[in-house]
Amino acid sequence: AQTVTQSQPEMSVQEAETVTLSCTYDTSESNYYLFWYKQPPSRQMILVIRQEAYKQQNATENRFSVNFQKAAKSFSLKISDSQLGDTAMYFCASPTSGSGGSNYKLTFGKGTLLTVNP
Amino acid sequence: DGGITQSPKYLFRKEGQNVTLSCEQNLNHDAMYWYRQDPGQGLRLIYYSQIVNDFQKGDIAEGYSVSREKKESFPLTVTSAQKNPTAFYLCASKDTGEGREAFFGQGTRLTVV
Numbered sequence: 001a002q003t004v005t006q007s008q009p010e011m012s013v014q015e016a017e018t019v020t021l022s023c024t025y026d027t028s029e030s031n032y033y034l035f036w037y038k039q040p041p042s043r044q045m046i047l048v049i050r051q052e053a054y055k056q057q058n059a060t061e062n063r064f065s066v067n068f069q070k071a072a073k074s075f076s077l078k079i080s081d082s083q084l085g086d087t088a089m090y091f092c093a094s095p096t097s098g099s100g101g102s103n104y105k106l107t108f109g110k111g112t113l114l115t116v117n118p
Numbered sequence: 119d120g121g122i123t124q125s126p127k128y129l130f131r132k133e134g135q136n137v138t139l140s141c142e143q144n145l146n147h148d149a150m151y152w153y154r155q156d157p158g159q160g161l162r163l164i165y166y167s168q169i170v171n172d173f174q175k176g177d178i179a180e181g182y183s184v185s186r187e188k189k190e191s192f193p194l195t196v197t198s199a200q201k202n203p204t205a206f207y208l209c210a211s212k213d214t215g216e217g218r219e220a221f222f223g224q225g226t227r228l229t230v231v
Contacts (some may be wrong), residue, residue, distance in 0.1 A: 009158070035215040045222035047209065052217060091160060093220075104149050104168050105176070105214070106220055110160035 004094045006109035013082045014117050021077045021112045023092030032095045034075045035106070036066070040088040048090070051075065066115075082116045089113050091095070123124040124209050124223035131196075131203075131230050139194045139226045141209035148214045154178060155206040155225075164207075167192055168171045168214065196228065200229070203230045 004025045013019035025034065036048040051059045051068050058066050063083075067076045075094075079086055092109045122143040131137045134188075143150065149168050153161040164174030167186040181200025187194055196203045206227050210220040 006160075029217070035219055043206065043225050045210075047219045050217065050219060061193075099157075104214065105165070105166060106151075106212075107164060108161040110158060 001041075004092055004109040004110050006090075006092055008112045009110070010021075010113045010115070012115040012117055013079075015082055015084060017082055018078060018080045019094075019114065021079075021082075021090050021114065023075045023077070023109055025073050025075060025092070025094035025107075027073075027094050027096060029095055032091055034068070035093040036064070036075075036077045037093060037108075038088045038092045039111070040085075041089065045091075049077065084116050084118060086118050087116045088115060120184045122209060122211055122223040124207075124226050127224065127226060129226055133230055134189070134198045136190065136198060137196050137203075137230075139196065139207055139209075139228065141192045141194065142190055143192075143209075143211040143221075143223075144190060145211055145213075145221060146189070147211035149212045150186070150190070151212070151220065152182075152184065152192070152194045152209075153208045153210065155208060161208065164194065166200040180183055193219060203228060 034051045038046045038048045041103045049061045049064050051066050063080045065078045089111045091111045093106045096105045096107045125140045151166040152164040162178050164182050165184040167173035183195045208225045209223040212220040
């Protein structure tokens with residue numbers, strides 16, 4: 001079975017500090033993208049960042065960056081200068097094959113609840 | 119504005135009754151998905167559809183049914199066969215191009231009493 005594992009159910013960080021959320025995945029796709037989503041208390045899922053597996057360079061979006069280790073199938077999210085608004089559940093997502101072999105399905109991890117403390 | 123609309127936001131039903139959750143998108147996406155979210159379980163895939171008039175079971179399809187008669191709509195029916203239907207349900211859609219992210223609705227909280 002293709003799985004996504006987030007080993008940290010909960011984390012906390014002080015405002016302005018840096019925190020890293022871990023994720024490992026297992027996909028049989030040859031070329032794929034990986035995603036981090038954020039779900040704040042409103043429960044609206046919001047895309048944080050995506051990484052193409054064929055790119056050597058780690059993706060960066062403002063204060064959010066990833067550490068992508070393809071061989072290890074690891075895809076961690078680093079949040080710099082944490083803000084109170086970063087408090088949310090964070091989900092890592094990896095594609096899995098659909099019925100036609102195309103990567104239409106996304107498999108999500110169980111999530112990490114991040115709390116940013118003032 | 120383009121987006122995905124789920125309705126209603128909160129839904130209450132008596133045990134033994136079927137209930138249908140609505141999901142409509144105007145993003146012109148071919149693929150649509152239904153996920154169930156329970157505390158500590160993340161998002162689990164119920165059903166997905168890549169094209170009109172076609173859909174596939176996800177990981178936890180038992181007790182659920184769907185239809186895809188229009189590109190814009192992908193309703194989910196929670197049947198009385200679903201043993202534990204109380205949950206938060208999320209609908210999503212995605213362009214089938216490479217690397218495209220899924221867009222999500224605001225969810226429906228279903229409570230069965």
